[in-house]
Amino acid sequence: MSDLQHGSPSTYTNHACHCEECKRAWRDAHWEYMQATPEQKRKHAEREKARYHAMTPEQRERRKQRARELYHLRKQEAASG
Numbered sequence: 409m410s411d412l413q414h415g416s417p418s419t420y421t422n423h424a425c426h427c428e429e430c431k432r433a434w435r436d437a438h439w440e441y442m443q444a445t446p447e448q449k450r451k452h453a454e455r456e457k458a459r460y461h462a463m464t465p466e467q468r469e470r471r472k473q474r475a476r477e478l479y480h481l482r483k484q485e486a487a488s489g
């Protein structure tokens with residue numbers, strides 16, 4: 409039973425779904441971010457900061473956990489090409 413929306417970068421980051429569709433969506437979103445102008449990146453960082461401040465300590469902890477998972481995943485992906 410899964411009501412996840414596959415092919416969405418948030419499914420990849422928020423639900424840790426690593427199916428091909430979600431992976432590709434996440435990569436595309438990441439690529440777009442890499443292509444963003446410094447101004448766009450600054451705005452993005454501000455939005456993220458505001459979102460972070462609105463979080464409960466539990467949400468922050470979960471977010472940290474996810475970031476750690478993603479970090480390891482990226483390292484694995486980089487190692488496997």
Ligand SMILES: [Zn+2]
Binds near residue numbers: 430
């Ligand atoms: Zn998926």
